[in-house]
Amino acid sequence: MPKENCLIVRAAGKRLDLLRGEAARIAQGANVRWWTDRAEIGTKFCFEDSKSKELFAITCDSLGITSQDG
Incomplete structure (x- = not known):
């Protein structure tokens, strides 16, 4: 799978769930x-796919969780 479809997030516990x-x-x-x-x-x-990654990045932002390309 291409790396550009991955995001790294910093979350633990309930936020990760x-x-x-x-x-x-x-x-x-x-x-x-x-x-x-x-x-x-x-x-x-x-x-x-990249569209799902983008939607996930938007979701992380809306929840106040830091994400970066991985």
Whole structure:
């Protein structure tokens, strides 16, 4: 999978659980797969398409959670 479809977020506990739920909702709506992976500075959320990644970035921003390209 291309790296440009991944975002690294810094969240833990309930906030991370919330993000997992949002990632699943976004991926299901777009009919694409998603997954998480460990990163040095957080958790990497990856999607099969760039549109889902962009929607997830907007969601992170709206929740006040920092994200960066991964």
